[in-house]
Amino acid sequence: MSTGRATGKEPNFGLNGQVFQQQQVNWALIESFDWIEPLRTCPQEPEHHGEGDVWTHTRMVIEALLGLPAFQELAEREQSLLFHAALLHDVAKPQCTIIENGKISSPRHAKIGEKVAREILWDCEIGFREEACALVRQHGLPLWIMDKPDPIRAAILASWRVRNELTYLLAKADVLGRISTTCDELMYRADLFQELCLDNHCFEKEATWFNAHSRYRYFWSEETYPVEIFDDTAFEVIILSGIAGSGKDTFYAKNYAHLPVVSLDEIRRELKIRPDDRDGQGKVAQVAYERAKEFCRRKKSFVWNSTNLTSELRARLHNALRVYNPRFKIVYLETSQENIFSRRKEDIKSSVLTRMIGQLDMPLVGEGHEVRWVRS
CATH class of the missing domain: 1.10.3210 (Hypothetical protein af1432)
Structure with missing residues (x-):
């Protein structure tokens, strides 16, 4: 397409x-x-x-x-x-x-x-x-x-993705x-949106923040804008995200090999569970979360290496680990669809890869203290 x-x-x-x-x-x-x-x-x-x-x-x-x-x-x-x-x-x-x-x-x-x-x-x-x-x-x-429960919050979050202007x-x-x-009424509503964004300084640019931790807390909580929270994080959780075949293992080896890794693919190999075995994925996730929490309890930085394609999956991981107060860094990796299908053709069906592409929710600014998109 x-x-x-x-x-x-x-x-x-x-x-x-x-x-x-x-x-x-x-x-x-x-x-x-x-x-x-x-x-x-x-x-x-x-x-x-x-x-x-x-x-x-x-x-x-x-x-x-x-x-x-x-x-x-x-x-x-x-x-x-x-x-x-x-x-x-x-x-x-x-x-x-x-x-x-x-x-x-x-x-x-x-x-x-x-x-x-x-x-x-x-x-x-x-x-x-x-x-x-x-x-x-x-x-x-x-x-x-x-009509939103909190119009100001909606405008601020929208400004993170693209200029509200x-x-x-x-x-x-x-x-x-x-x-x-209804055109006149709709145009009036659009003008109210413009005024709301101008009043909150997020029309022509992204809303500004005291620091990355304040922005992160605003995203994940009901804090009222503006937010000023001291960054007291003591270690880092680096979350790699991307469709299978996007190069996450290679990126880890080149950039984070000095850190321990919780790799769902490695755990699948340990447990001899195929990526398309839906029944076995619960056991894989259980082992992965246990290892991640052990690193968190020791305040030791580590890498979480999985597809993490949907906002729901990433939220589940955040909710499980943020009680330990880490600094979250999300690195989304991507390549051409041609590369994706050729790299994983031996172990993942093309229909599964196609479904992954359709499921993707891009990691958004605010989901982590730092969010990067890397295309190769």
Whole structure:
């Protein structure tokens, strides 16, 4: 599904250099992509989308975006970023759309859309890709943030992924690119989002922090912003994350061989449990947690080497170990899909690797004291 370059090392800011250049859209090339056709046949609720199908709406959003004076003033990279986010913002609607009692809705299309967009943009420059995915995930946030239990917290956390200013512009284009009697109300909601972000100094940049420990504590607790907490951590837990075949073992050998490691792959080999043996994974995890807690009790830094693909799995590890007050460092490792499938073809089925790619939740700023993304 991806049309990016093979390695991802180049500054490849988008699907194809010919798709969007100097504010000009190559519609013919875009419409050749296989994921466009489902958008053409996907209906939308007429009350909110009188223009009709998702592809018609998507084109209208892009045209509205290009017409915004604020968009025209942006640098080339940011223009390309917003263009790709607008192109992909409803990409998951076809698989999320349901019709109940005559009403059309698409629950969770932004959350699933982030994952679909990541697969499509996989071989783009990783920072660019993840900002585009964040915009896909958060494109509706400006319109509904005031319905959140804590709107300020939602705005601050959103600013960690991509500038709220860009999310605001995408939301405005999303409203302008539709036919609905609710457009005025939605635009008012977007403007409230802008004011909220400006009041909390997180519109044009990420919210600022006293230190990394304060940011980490804010992410994992109900602390009120701003947070000022002294960093009293005494040792480090380095969490390697990445799809099987991404190079975690090699990265450990090159960078952290001086530290002990809790490796789930090694434990599987010790226990003679295959990676695709679901019944045996509980025993593997039990042994791994016991070893990790022993290092923590001794205040000894170590590396946790596993896929750690979902936010749920990483949260489980954090909740088990943070009582020991370590400093968490997350290193996410990635390579091309071609490398992933070729490196692990002997021991992991391609269907399992494909499922891993679809499950991936990128480690976010704040999940650890330090979070790095490394593409090779």
